[in-house]
Amino acid sequence: MATEDAIAHLRAGNFSRAAAEFALLSLNSGSTESSRYRAMAVLAYLDGDDPESAALLLSEMSSVEIIKSPVLALARAASDNFDGGTSEAMEQLELIDVRKLSMYQRNVYYRTLGRLSILNRSYSVASAAFIAADAYALPETKRVSLHKNIWRALSHMDDAAIHAAYSNGSSREKGWLELGLSVLPNLHNNVEITVAIENWQTKHPEHAANLWLVPHLYELSESLSIQIRHIALLLPFDGTYGNASIAIRDGFLSAWYMAPKNGNRPTVSVYYVDADRVNAVYDTAVTNGADLIVGPLKKSAVETLIARDEIPVRTLTLNVADSAIDPSLTIDLHGSRLFQFGLLPEDEAAGVAEKARADGFLRAVTLAPATPWGTRLTKEFSHRWQQLGGILLNEATYDDQENSYAESVKNALNIDQSEARAVALQQALNQTIQFEPRRRADIDMIFVAGFPLSTRQLLPHLRYFRAETVPVYSTSHTYVGVTDPAADRDLDGLHFGDMPWLFGEADVDTFNSFNQNWPNSTPGSGRLFAFGLDAYRILPHLNRMRYQPGFRIPGATGQLGMTPTGRVVRELVWARFVSGVPKLLHR
Numbered sequence: 001m002a003t004e005d006a007i008a009h010l011r012a013g014n015f016s017r018a019a020a021e022f023a024l025l026s027l028n029s030g031s032t033e034s035s036r037y038r039a040m041a042v043l044a045y046l047d048g049d050d051p052e053s054a055a056l057l058l059s060e061m062s063s064v065e066i067i068k069s070p071v072l073a074l075a076r077a078a079s080d081n082f083d084g085g086t087s088e089a090m091e092q093l094e095l096i097d098v099r100k101l102s103m104y105q106r107n108v109y110y111r112t113l114g115r116l117s118i119l120n121r122s123y124s125v126a127s128a129a130f131i132a133a134d135a136y137a138l139p140e141t142k143r144v145s146l147h148k149n150i151w152r153a154l155s156h157m158d159d160a161a162i163h164a165a166y167s168n169g170s171s172r173e174k175g176w177l178e179l180g181l182s183v184l185p186n187l188h189n190n191v192e193i194t195v196a197i198e199n200w201q202t203k204h205p206e207h208a209a210n211l212w213l214v215p216h217l218y219e220l221s222e223s224l225s226i227q228i229r230h231i232a233l234l235l236p237f238d239g240t241y242g243n244a245s246i247a248i249r250d251g252f253l254s255a256w257y258m259a260p261k262n263g264n265r266p267t268v269s270v271y272y273v274d275a276d277r278v279n280a281v282y283d284t285a286v287t288n289g290a291d292l293i294v295g296p297l298k299k300s301a302v303e304t305l306i307a308r309d310e311i312p313v314r315t316l317t318l319n320v321a322d323s324a325i326d327p328s329l330t331i332d333l334h335g336s337r338l339f340q341f342g343l344l345p346e347d348e349a350a351g352v353a354e355k356a357r358a359d360g361f362l363r364a365v366t367l368a369p370a371t372p373w374g375t376r377l378t379k380e381f382s383h384r385w386q387q388l389g390g391i392l393l394n395e396a397t398y399d400d401q402e403n404s405y406a407e408s409v410k411n412a413l414n415i416d417q418s419e420a421r422a423v424a425l426q427q428a429l430n431q432t433i434q435f436e437p438r439r440r441a442d443i444d445m446i447f448v449a450g451f452p453l454s455t456r457q458l459l460p461h462l463r464y465f466r467a468e469t470v471p472v473y474s475t476s477h478t479y480v481g482v483t484d485p486a487a488d489r490d491l492d493g494l495h496f497g498d499m500p501w502l503f504g505e506a507d508v509d510t511f512n513s514f515n516q517n518w519p520n521s522t523p524g525s526g527r528l529f530a531f532g533l534d535a536y537r538i539l540p541h542l543n544r545m546r547y548q549p550g551f552r553i554p555g556a557t558g559q560l561g562m563t564p565t566g567r568v569v570r571e572l573v574w575a576r577f578v579s580g581v582p583k584l585l586h587r
Contacts, residue, residue, distance in 0.1 A: 006040070010104055013139025015048030023057065035069055042075035043108050047142070054079050070096045074105060078112045090116050107136035114149055123550070124165050127153035131173050134208055144212045151213055154180040156550045175204050183217055184551070188544045193221040224543040228266045231539070232285035234273040234295030235318075241297060247525040248297065248318065250518070251532020254510065259536075266292075275301040279308060286312055294318065294535055302340070311337045314542065318535060320344055320567060339542050341568040343531055343557065345373065345449075346380040348475035351497050351572055352447055353384035356473050361444035363391045367412045367458060368449035370397040377449040377475070393443060400454065409461040412446070445471045448494075452480055456490045471495060476572070481526050485580030492579065497572035501530040501556035503584050505573055510556070530556035538568065 006021035022041035026034045038057050045054035058079055077092035093116070098109050110133035117126035130150040138146060154162070154176065162184075166177040182200045186192040197214060201207075233252060235245040249270060259265055269290065273281040278301040285293060293315040296302060302317045320342040356364065364385055368374035374397065382392050398408035409415075446467065448458055455478040462472065476498040478491065500506040507530075514521075514529055521529075534555040538545065545551055545562035553560040558570030575582040 007104075010044060011137065013142065015044045016050065019044035019048055019050070019053065036071055039069065039071040039075040043071075043078060043105070046078050047108075051079070070100055071105060074101070074109055074112070077116075078108055090120075103136050107133050107138065111146065111149075114153065118149070118153060121156075123153045123156040124161055127157065127165065127176070128169070128173060131176050135172060140211075143208075147209065147212045150176060150209075151216070155184065155548045158550045158552065159184070161550070175207050176209060178203070179207075179209055179213070183221075184548055187217075187221050187548060188224045188541065190218075190221045190224075193217065220547060224547065227264065228292050228539060230267045230269070230289045230291055232288070232290035232293050232295075233268060233270045234278070234281060234285065234293060235270070235297055236274050236301075237272050238274075243522055243525060244528050245297060247521070247528035248532040248535070251529035252294070252536045253532075254513075254529075255533045255536035258510070271295075273301065274298070275304055278304050282308075292316070292539060294539070306338065313337065315339065316341055316535065316539065316542065318342065318531075336543065336546065336566070339546070339562070339566040339568065341535060341538070343527065343570075345475060345477065346376055347569065348477075348497060348572070349377040349381040349447070349449065350384040352473045352475060353381050353388060353390065355495070355497065355574060356445045356447070356471070357385070357388045357390055359445075359471070361390070361471065363393050363442050363444045364447060365394045365396065365412050365443050365445075366392070366447045366449070367396050367398065367408065368447075369454065370399050374449050378447075381447050381449075398450075398454070398458070405454075405457045405461050406464075409458060409465055409467075413443070413462075413465055413467055415465055443467070443470050445473060448472055448474045448478070450474065451477050452487070452491075455494070456487070459492075459494060460490050468493075476527070479575075479582060481524060483581055487580070488577060488582075489580035491577040494577045495574060495585070496576075496582070497574050498582075499527055499530055499557045500554075500573045501533075502526065503573060503575065503582070505584070506554060506556045507533065527557070533557075534560060542566075 003025065006018050006025065009015075009018035009021060019041045022037045022044060026037035026041060038060075042054045042057050045051070045057070054075075058076060073092045073095045077089040077096075089112070093109070093113055096109065098106055101109060110129045114126045114129035114133065117123070117129060127150060130146060130153060133146055134143070134150070157165070157180070159181065162177050162180050166174055166181070169177055179197075179200050182196040183193055186196050197217065201210065201214070204210075233249065235249055236242070237245045253268065256265070256268055269285065269288065271281050271285055273296050275296075275298050278296050282293060282305065291313050293313060295316075295318050296305065297318045299319045299322065302319045303321045305311070305315070305317065306321050314337045316339045318341060320340045353364075364381075366378050366381060368378045378395055382395065385392055394412055394414065396408055396412035398404055446462065448455055450458065455474060459472065462468070462470070472494050474494055474496045476496060478494065478496055479488075479498060481502055501511055504511065510533065511526075514526060518525070518529070534553075534557045537555065538553055538560060541551070541553060542562075545553070545560070545568070546564065546566055549561065549564065551561065552571075555570070558572045561569050561571070563569060574585045576585055577583075
C-alpha cells in the first residue's frame with residue numbers, strides 16, 4: 001500500500017521520497033486524511049533539508065485545520081523552528097498530546113522541543129528532550145546530529161544543573177548525565193578523561209553515546225590539553241594607557257608568582273606594543289618561542305591583530321573588537337586560537353537589564369551622557385531590555401554642565417511635557433492657574449549611565465522631582481572603587497554591578513596585598529589589577545571555556561564564562577549604596 005511505502009521510506013531515512021509519497025497521498029484522500037498526510041509530508045521535507053517545500057505545503061493549510069490536528073500543529077512548530085524558532089512554535093507544541101503521536105512524530109516532537117529550548121537557553125529541558133528523542137529510530141547521520149545536540153545541551157549545564165537533572169531523570173537520561181558528570185570536569189586533562197570514560201563505559205558498554213560522542217570527547221580533550229610553556233604579554237606602557245598597562249601587568253605577574261611552583265610554570269616575557277607595531281611585536285614574540293600571546297590592550301591594536309591573515313598561536317586579547325568586525329568571521333579566519341577578554345561597559349549595561357528584569361521590573365527609562373560612551377551603553381541596555389520583554393519608555397541624555405542635570409531629569413520623567421501642558425492651558429484660559437508638575441507614573445526603574453561626579457548630581461534631582469521611590473540601577477562606573485561615605489551619600493539607594501574582588505568576595509588575600517603594596521595607586525587601578533589576575537588564571541582553561549559553555553571560573557572580576565566565539569563574559573555581584581557605603585546584595 002502507498003501508506004506503507006511512505007512509512008518504509010521514513011524508516012530507511014529516505015525523507016525526500018517519503019515526503020513525495022505523503023504529498024501524493026494527500027491529493028487522493030478525504031479532507032481529514034489529506035491534512036494528516038500533508039502534515040507528514042511537511043515533517044519529511046524538513047528532515048530531508050527541504051524547508052521550501054515544507055513551507056509551501058503549510059501555506060495551503062488554514063489555521064482552523066492546524067488547531068484541530070496535533071500532527072499539523074507539530075508540522076507548524078517544526079517548520080517555524082527550522083527558521084530560527086519563534087514563541088509561536090512553542091505555543092504550537094503546547095497544544096500537542098505527545099501520547100497520541102506515532103513513533104516518528106514523537107521523535108520530531110522531542111527534537112523540536114529540544115531545539116526551541118536551546119534557543120530559550122533552557123538547557124536542562126533541551127537535554128531531556130533530545131535524550132527522549134534518542135529512544136526512536138533514526139538514520140545514522142540524523143542520530144549523530146541528535147547526539148551533537150545532546151552534548152551541546154549538556155555542555156551548557158553546570159554540575160549543579162546536571163546533578164538536579166540526574167536526581168529526577170529517567171534511566172535513559174541518567175546514562176547521558178553520568179557521562180557529562182564524568183567528563184566535563186576532566187576535559188582539559190587527556191589522562192584523567194581516559195580514566196573517566198573507561199569507567200563510564202564499564203557501566204554503560206552498549207550506550208548510544210559510544211557511537212559518536214565518546215570518540216569526539218577523546219579528540220576534544222586532546223585539543224584542550226595543551227601545555228603552556230612561554231607566555232608573551234603585549235601592553236602599551238605610555239600615554240593614556242600607561243597606568244592601565246602597569247596595573248594589568250602587576251596583576252598578571254602576581255597571579256603568575258602565586259601559581260604552584262611545580263616545574264610547569266610557564267616563562268613570561270613582557271613586550272611594549274602600540275597599534276602601529278602590533279604585528280611586528282607579535283611576530284617577534286612568536287619567533288622568540290611564545291606559545292601563547294596575551295594582549296594587546298588598545299582596541300585599535302586588537303582590530304589590527306584580528307585583521308591578520310594568520311594567528312599562529314593561541315591569543316587572548318585584552319580588549320574586544322568593535323561590533324563592526326563580525327565575530328564569526330574571526331573564528332573562520334583564526335580557528336580556535338583567538339580569544340577576547342575586556343572590561344566592556346556595554347556588557348555591564350546588558351547586565352543591568354538582566355538584573356532589573358530578574359527583579360521584576362517591566363517599564364524602564366534611561367539617562368545617559370550625550371557622548372559616544374553614553375550612546376553605546378544606552379543602545380546595549382535598550383537592546384537587552386527589549387529582548388527580555390521589557391518596555392522602554394524614554395531615553396534621555398545629559399551633559400556635564402551643572403545646570404543641565406535638572407532639565408535632563410525633567411525630560412527623562414516627562415515633567416517638561418507636564419509643564420508644557422500647563423503653559424498651554426494657561427494661555428487657553430488667559431489666566432494664571434495653580435499648577436504642580438508631575439512626573440509620569442508608569443516608570444518601574446531608571447537606568448543611569450555615568451561616572452561618580454555626574455551620578456552624584458543626577459540622583460538628588462531624581463529625588464527632588466519625586467522619583468525617589470523608583471529603583472535606580474547603574475554600572476560599576478558610578479563607583480570609584482574605594483569607600484567614601486561623605487562623597488557617595490547622594491548615591492544612596494543606587495543599585496550597581498561590580499567585581500566581587502572589591503567586596504572581599506573573591507581572592508581576599510590578594511586584595512589586601514594590593515592595598516598594602518600599592519597604597520598610592522590611581523582610582524580604578526584596582527579593577528585593572530584584578531583584570532590582570534584573571535587574564536593569567538584563565539589561560540589554562542581557554543579551550544575548555546569555549547567548548548563547555550556551562551563552565552565557569554570564579555574570577556576576581558566576576559564569574560567568568562565564554563561565548564562559542566571565544567569572548568570572555570563576566571557575571572558581576574550586585575551592591576546598593578546605604579549611607580554612602582556600597583552593601584552587597586546576596587540573592
